[in-house]
Amino acid sequence: MATEALGWWGVPLAIIAGTLRGSVPFLFVSLGECLTEKSGKINLGLEGTLRLGAMSAYGVSYLCAQVLGVGLAPWLGVLMAGIAGMGLGLIHGWLSQQRRVNDVAVGIAMIIFGSGIANFLGKPFIQPQAPQLATLDVANWSSLPQVQAAFKISPLFLLGVALVPVLDWFFKSTRWGLYVRAVGDSPQAAKAMGISIVKVRLASIVMGSFLAGLGGAALSLYYPGLWTERISSGQGLMAVALVIFARWQPWQCLWASLLFGGAQALGPAFQSVGIDSYYYLFNATPYILTLVIMIFTCSPQRTLAGAPGALGKED
Amino acid sequence: MPDRNMSFPLSRRQVVRGLLATSAFGLTAKFGTGCSQPTPTGTGDNKAGGKDYVVGFIYVGPKDDFGYNQAHAEGAAAMAKNVPGLKLVEEASVPETTAVAETMRNMIQQDGAKALFPTSFGYFDPYILEMAKEFPDVQFFHAGGLYQDGVHPKNISSYFGYIDEAQYVAGVVAGHTSKSGKLGFVAAKPIPQLLRNVNSFTLGARSVNPKITTQVIFTGDWSVPVKEAEATNSMVDQGVDVITCHVDSPKVVMETAEKRGIFCSGYHANQSSLAPKGYLTGAEWDWSSIYTSLGKQLIAGKSIAKGDIPHILRGGLADNFCKLSPFGPAVSAAAKADAEKALAGIKSGQLTIYKGPLKTNTGKLILPAGKDLKITDIELEKMDYLIEGVKGSVK
Numbered sequence: 176m177a178t179e180a181l182g183w184w185g186v187p188l189a190i191i192a193g194t195l196r197g198s199v200p201f202l203f204v205s206l207g208e209c210l211t212e213k214s215g216k217i218n219l220g221l222e223g224t225l226r227l228g229a230m231s232a233y234g235v236s237y238l239c240a241q242v243l244g245v246g247l248a249p250w251l252g253v254l255m256a257g258i259a260g261m262g263l264g265l266i267h268g269w270l271s272q273q274r275r276v277n278d279v280a281v282g283i284a285m286i287i288f289g290s291g292i293a294n295f296l297g298k299p300f301i302q303p304q305a306p307q308l309a310t311l312d313v314a315n316w317s318s319l320p321q322v323q324a325a326f327k328i329s330p331l332f333l334l335g336v337a338l339v340p341v342l343d344w345f346f347k348s349t350r351w352g353l354y355v356r357a358v359g360d361s362p363q364a365a366k367a368m369g370i371s372i373v374k375v376r377l378a379s380i381v382m383g384s385f386l387a388g389l390g391g392a393a394l395s396l397y398y399p400g401l402w403t404e405r406i407s408s409g410q411g412l413m414a415v416a417l418v419i420f421a422r423w424q425p426w427q428c429l430w431a432s433l434l435f436g437g438a439q440a441l442g443p444a445f446q447s448v449g450i451d452s453y454y455y456l457f458n459a460t461p462y463i464l465t466l467v468i469m470i471f472t473c474s475p476q477r478t479l480a481g482a483p484g485a486l487g488k489e490d
Numbered sequence: 491m492p493d494r495n496m497s498f499p500l501s502r503r504q505v506v507r508g509l510l511a512t513s514a515f516g517l518t519a520k521f522g523t524g525c526s527q528p529t530p531t532g533t534g535d536n537k538a539g540g541k542d543y544v545v546g547f548i549y550v551g552p553k554d555d556f557g558y559n560q561a562h563a564e565g566a567a568a569m570a571k572n573v574p575g576l577k578l579v580e581e582a583s584v585p586e587t588t589a590v591a592e593t594m595r596n597m598i599q600q601d602g603a604k605a606l607f608p609t610s611f612g613y614f615d616p617y618i619l620e621m622a623k624e625f626p627d628v629q630f631f632h633a634g635g636l637y638q639d640g641v642h643p644k645n646i647s648s649y650f651g652y653i654d655e656a657q658y659v660a661g662v663v664a665g666h667t668s669k670s671g672k673l674g675f676v677a678a679k680p681i682p683q684l685l686r687n688v689n690s691f692t693l694g695a696r697s698v699n700p701k702i703t704t705q706v707i708f709t710g711d712w713s714v715p716v717k718e719a720e721a722t723n724s725m726v727d728q729g730v731d732v733i734t735c736h737v738d739s740p741k742v743v744m745e746t747a748e749k750r751g752i753f754c755s756g757y758h759a760n761q762s763s764l765a766p767k768g769y770l771t772g773a774e775w776d777w778s779s780i781y782t783s784l785g786k787q788l789i790a791g792k793s794i795a796k797g798d799i800p801h802i803l804r805g806g807l808a809d810n811f812c813k814l815s816p817f818g819p820a821v822s823a824a825a826k827a828d829a830e831k832a833l834a835g836i837k838s839g840q841l842t843i844y845k846g847p848l849k850t851n852t853g854k855l856i857l858p859a860g861k862d863l864k865i866t867d868i869e870l871e872k873m874d875y876l877i878e879g880v881k882g883s884v885k
Contacts, residue, residue: 181727189724197716294552294583302554304745304764321727324750399719399742404552404583408714443721446707447728451883458710458717 181321186444192325193440194433195332196398200225200407201432202335203390204414205421206342207260207383209428212418213346214379215359215485216271219282221387222411223289224263228256228391230297233402237305245306253308253331253392260388261381263289268380272373279487286411293404300402308396329397331389335429338386342425355379359483387411413465420468422481435461542577543604543789545569546597548590549582550610550738551713557739557758558775562609562633564759565777572778573785579603586612594621598628605629605788607781614648622646629794631784635871637801644795649780649803650683651811652865654690656773657734658843659807659814659832660755661694663770664732665702666825667753668695673704674730676721676743678712680884682873684736687757687773689877690843691734696879698828705730706882712738722746732770744769753820760815771829772815779810806865808837836865850875851882 181188204221211218218224236252243251267285271278311333314326346352357365358375365372394410395402417435421427442458445451456463545566553563559582570578579601584590590613597603604627608618611634622630622643630643635650664673673695675688692704705728707721719742722733726747734755735743741764747754748765756762756772784799792798805811814833817826835841843865846857856875857863863870876882 181729185724185727188727189720192723193720197720298552298554301552302556320751324723324726399715399746401715401741401745403555403713403715403739403741405713406715408716410716439716440720440724443707443709443717444724446882447705447721447724449881451881452885454708454883455710458708 181319183448185321185448188321188325189440189444189447190437193444194437195326195328196436197439198432198436199329199332199335199393199397200390200410201414201417201435202332202429203393204387204411205417205428205432206335206338206425207386207390208415208418209383209421209423209425210342210355210386211380211383212486213359213423213483214355214376215362215483215488216268216278216376216380217282217415217487218264218267218271218285218380218383219279219412219415220263220267220285220289221384221415222407222409223286223293224260224384224387225289225391225394225407225411226293227259227263227289228388229395229406230293230300230391230402231259231388232256232392233305233395234297234300236307236396237300237303240306246309248306249308249396252305252396253389256388256392257385258388260384260386260391263388264381264384265377267384268377271380272376290404297402297404301404305396305402307400308392310397329393331393331397334389335432339425339429346425356483359485362485390414413461416465416468423483424481435464438464542575544577544579544597544602545785545788546594546601546603546606547578547580548584548593548597548606548608548610548613549580550586550612551583553580553582555739556741556744556761556764557737559609559738560759561775562607562777565775565781566607568778569781569785572782573789575789576785584610586610586617588617591617591621594618598625603628605631607631607633609633618646619643626795629788629799635802635804639801645793647794647799647801647803651775651809652804652806653773653775653812654686655806655836655843655865656812656814657687657757658690658694658836659829660734660771660773661691661696662698662829662832663817663821663825664691664734664753664755665695665698666822666828667770667820668699668702668732670729670731671699671702672728672730673702674722674725674733675704675706675880675882676718676725676733676735676737677706677708678737679710680708680874682871685873685876685884686870687736688880688882689873691755692877692879693843694832697832702879704880706876706880708882709737715742718742719746723750726750726752734772756815762815762818766818768820769815769818770821771817774813774815776810776813780805804866806836807833808839844870849878851878851880 208221232252235255236249239248239251271281310327310329312327314323317323354370354375358372362372394406417431421431438460441460442454445457446454547566549559551559554560579597581593584593594606614632614636618630618632622645626645630646632648635648637646637648677684688706695702705725709717709721718737722743732753733747735757740757740761744754744761744764748768753768753770754765755770759774762769787799842862845862847859848857849855
């Protein structure tokens with residue numbers, strides 16, 4: 176029965192469930208940012224991309240539900256989220272490569288622009304309910320409804336996980352991956368090889384934004400599954416910090432995203448079993464984690480192992 | 491080293507041309523709005539000397555968020571509809587920063603607003619206070635009950651409703667419906683108004699079944715969708731089967747509860763369309779009657795500063811400051827009967843929500859037996875405790 180209480184087992188279950196549910200946007204944004212930063216540019220604007228992605232996915236899913244049915248419409252929404260992300264990526268990629276333009280400053284402008292345009296266009300979608308992405312219920316064997324509910328896995332999560340080895344292989348073993356790394360590590364050498372720095376960076380930023388857009392779709396079409404103006408609450412920015420923590424390695428991006436996703440569930444889970452003091456502290460875990468990461472990994476004295484050589488440098 | 495001209499690839503002539511074009515565009519754009527503005531006042535010359543009385547509403551979030559802002563926006567729309575000669579100007583998603591001061595200034599100076607309703611709690615100090623000092627002829631109405639006589643400017647009125655009365659009745663329904671005897675409350679921050687809601691909801695439920703407990707989870711902020719969903723999910727995992735909330739937009743909580751197949755009770759506005767199966771009832775604001783009556787008084791030329799409109803306006807279910815959502819399909823006949831009884835009792839003043847003996851959940855005695863606190867008691871506005879039966883802590 177649904178009324179069975181789980182007691183203390185609720186905490187690990189909530190963390191696992193939170194990890195599966197909440198890590199998807201982190202995963203996509205961090206993979207996208209990983210690709211972008213490998214090419215030597217930072218895209219802080221992914222927070223805005225995440226919001227625009229969430230809005231476009233929700234809006235398209237809602238508007239097309241009549242025509243395409245509730246099964247297909249969310250998937251078109253996911254695609255549109257990616258395309259909307261690419262649009263923002265194009266602007267960022269073009270602007271940040273102009274002379275005397277700082278990519279961090281452009282990124283901050285893009286956060287404001289992306290969020291603004293999402294809020295503006297998203298007004299009519301706050302109220303209606305859009306069809307959601309179907310989930311894979313892998314725990315229906317369990318007699319506990321709590322366990323069944325925890326293991327409703329989004330296909331987007333699986334897609335994100337599948338993307339990790341692909342991206343890793345892309346960087347290590349493909350010619351295009353080599354181009355991206357060359358442009359990011361040593362633009363001069365890449366230029367000597369005859370690679371267009373501008374084109375490679377533009378492509379990396381656009382594809383990175385595409386992935387971040389998909390992350391937004393996970394927010395609005397899977398979990399928590401709605402469009403509001405404060406849907407992302409800083410997750411895009413956290414994911415950018417997470418890439419540094421992950422040392423620009425796709426596999427480590429995956430572990431870091433899972434960690435951050437799980438950390439979000441900590442505060443509510445502890446309160447629900449009666450540990451109710453210090454909830455502000457528990458609720459702040461993701462932010463504290465980000466800070467700790469920044470403190471331990473950033474130092475003006477040395478460059479980080481694994482950091483793309485041209486990252487954050489004027490060319 | 492490239493030469494200086496290369497680093498700034500525009501000639502002086504191009505810059506001058508650009509500047510000219512921009513200012514020309516700006517002028518025409520400004521001119522356009524300047525022209526279009528007098529038209530509505532020119533055509534709409536009904537009462538009040540041929541000019542509409544302009545009232546400005548400012549919201550902290552979108553106007554259709556199924557929550558706090560929607561409740562106010564619906565009230566504002568009713569005011570504009572029911573009061574002839576009154577013109578409404580609105581701005582949504584204005585943050586509680588200097589942005590709201592600018593919005594107020596624009597509404598006063600450009601739209602000619604004579605009365606302003608900046609609705610969010612955090613607008614009051616210092617933004618409304620500053621603007622009220624600067625524009626003593628404009629009337630300011632603020633939802634929250636923060637006005638202090640002698641301290642704050644004379645042209646401010648603050649209004650607020652005792653929505654915990656409605657929460658009590660919703661608690662009665664929840665108490666009847668819950669099978670596990672565990673209710674859940676997703677809360678933002680432990681401020682007195684929110685704690686009143688948690689406690690009234692619990693008292694209502696315990697009036698039906700004294701063994702019922704309410705689990706409260708604080709998310710830490712007014713709008714954090716992911717945390718609200720996590721809070722709902724983890725309470726369902728612990729066997730909670732009726733959930734309500736006090737956050738800016740209850741949409742996430744209601745939808746998550748419906749997905750998990752439990753019951754929910756709304757807040758701020760009617761959310762029954764979000765949870766057609768599990769929605770029991772809800773504590774809603776009912777600003778339309780208050781706003782309409784204020785609008786009529788404003789049109790009639792009454793003012794706060796002169797004392798025609800009181801500085802503090804408060805009321806509960808009986809005064810139409812709040813109401814209950816229509817009962818959902820899952821509400822039993824017995825629950826309906828008890829809820830109607832509680833509603834009538836509160837409206838007539840015979841039912842007191844906070845009556846002794848009343849203890850906090852840490853065992854401290856708040857009210858001895860035989861003593862009670864009326865809903866209007868100022869003591870309740872300092873609430874910093876959770877009563878017996880609530881699981882949670884305000885620290």
